[in-house]
Amino acid sequence: MSRIEFDGVVVRAVTPGGPVPEITVVQETTLDLTEQRIALIGPNGSGKSTLARLVNGLVEPTTGQVLVEGLDVAKKGREVRRRVGFVFTDPTAQLVMPTVIEDIALSLRHQVRGREERAAAARNVLASYGLEELAERSVHTLSGGQRQLLAIAGVLATDPAVLVADEPTTLLDLRNSRKIGDLLLGLSQQLVLATHDLDLALRCDRALLVDQGAVVADGSPAEVVAHYRRTAG
Amino acid sequence: MGFSPIGEYRPGTSVLHRLPVGTKLLGLVVLSILAVAFRGVPTTSALLGLAVIGCVVGGVPVRRAARSLRGMLVAMVFLAAYQTWQRGPERAYVVVGALVALLLLATVFTTTTQVERMIDAITRWLEPFRRFGVRPELVALAFSLMIRGIPLTLEIAAETRDAARARGLDRNPRAYLTPLVIRVVAHARATGDALHARGIGDD
Ligand SMILES: Nc1ncnc2c1ncn2[C@@H]1O[C@H](COP(=O)(O)OP(=O)(O)O)[C@@H](O)[C@H]1O
Ligand SMILES: [Mg+2]
Numbered sequence: 001m002s003r004i005e006f007d008g009v010v011v012r013a014v015t016p017g018g019p020v021p022e023i024t025v026v027q028e029t030t031l032d033l034t035e036q037r038i039a040l041i042g043p044n045g046s047g048k049s050t051l052a053r054l055v056n057g058l059v060e061p062t063t064g065q066v067l068v069e070g071l072d073v074a075k076k077g078r079e080v081r082r083r084v085g086f087v088f089t090d091p092t093a094q095l096v097m098p099t100v101i102e103d104i105a106l107s108l109r110h111q112v113r114g115r116e117e118r119a120a121a122a123r124n125v126l127a128s129y130g131l132e133e134l135a136e137r138s139v140h141t142l143s144g145g146q147r148q149l150l151a152i153a154g155v156l157a158t159d160p161a162v163l164v165a166d167e168p169t170t171l172l173d174l175r176n177s178r179k180i181g182d183l184l185l186g187l188s189q190q191l192v193l194a195t196h197d198l199d200l201a202l203r204c205d206r207a208l209l210v211d212q213g214a215v216v217a218d219g220s221p222a223e224v225v226a227h228y229r230r231t232a233g
Numbered sequence: 234m235g236f237s238p239i240g241e242y243r244p245g246t247s248v249l250h251r252l253p254v255g256t257k258l259l260g261l262v263v264l265s266i267l268a269v270a271f272r273g274v275p276t277t278s279a280l281l282g283l284a285v286i287g288c289v290v291g292g293v294p295v296r297r298a299a300r301s302l303r304g305m306l307v308a309m310v311f312l313a314a315y316q317t318w319q320r321g322p323e324r325a326y327v328v329v330g331a332l333v334a335l336l337l338l339a340t341v342f343t344t345t346t347q348v349e350r351m352i353d354a355i356t357r358w359l360e361p362f363r364r365f366g367v368r369p370e371l372v373a374l375a376f377s378l379m380i381r382g383i384p385l386t387l388e389i390a391a392e393t394r395d396a397a398r399a400r401g402l403d404r405n406p407r408a409y410l411t412p413l414v415i416r417v418v419a420h421a422r423a424t425g426d427a428l429h430a431r432g433i434g435d436d
Binding site: 056081082094098138154 | 241242243244347348349350353374377378380381384385388420423424426427428429430431432433
């Protein structure tokens, strides 16, 4: 299993024109994440996305450092991103090619050189997610659930050791969010899952409750979720 | 639902699908030059004939062919009227007919050419410029993002217009242009994040 470490991480953001010139988005945080499935829960605006984005360098710490498998995210960004896949809430921005198969093929560009071989490999990937019938479809014509499934397939095709998912089921209906949730929780990779779905959080191995930029509870999902339910409003 | 006005790839096995990208593009360029260099009724008629054959062979549906022309319809009607008035109906046929033919041929190109192949071709063509600091993969990626961006921008435009309408603000262009620009920029940033997260552009 991979290991993600936060060492005295603080994130500040400048807010020009705001009431204060600078706000603290993440307060000093030190974490050692070695469990397979880690849930990040907490209210809107608490800092879940920022914590998730720190793991692959989309956000860099103002002070402190983030290490993935011992690699400093700020210094070894490229190596880290090769190991850390990221799934966003809205898959629309994540799908960059016009058709389904081309988007998967884009993920495979580094692993499979020849175009024919790459198309065949992409077809295999699609088949393993039950998406083979959509291969030639425009990503535009897919449903929300299909788009998210495709986005996840595209990320997993790059064979990451860690998958970070930022509210991957928030835009989905019940059936699709179950399907995506089951898929994510069943992965062999280490998973960092920011979510409002407490049922999903309960199925993880560890949960962190975030509030106002700080981790205020950390431990077994059952305890942390119970704490969240007690203290939320 | 947004669709690209220039059309999207449709899988197939026709000769046109199998021709190399460069050959097809070169063909388009040569035909455009011919249309201007040998302007006349025979050239325009031949081009229109070629365009129709291209649509049939490449499997371009009639509706898509019509859609590719619709965007230019107003301009073409004006052009035809002006040419008829200034130089007679024959000249109008020559000019507008050639334009229609070239638009249809461009649609044949996009319908029979997979974006990935286009990207491969662009990457190959730009390879010699690498020593001047050009990064062919990035240029090719920008190109595909642009193609993907067209229908997406249209979709966002339709949504923001509906939202403005729902609030009774459809007479106020700012009410939908402002959110449109904000959403397109936000989308571009989100796409940038997604590419970054997928390690694309790192190498
Ligand atoms: N770059 C930034 N500039 C200003 N404020 C930011 C920036 N990034 C995050 N924030 C603020 O930090 C807080 C936490 O954001 P976020 O991590 O997105 O929370 P969550 O994902 O839990 O909803 C929010 O109040 C947000 O507005
Ligand atoms: Mg968030």
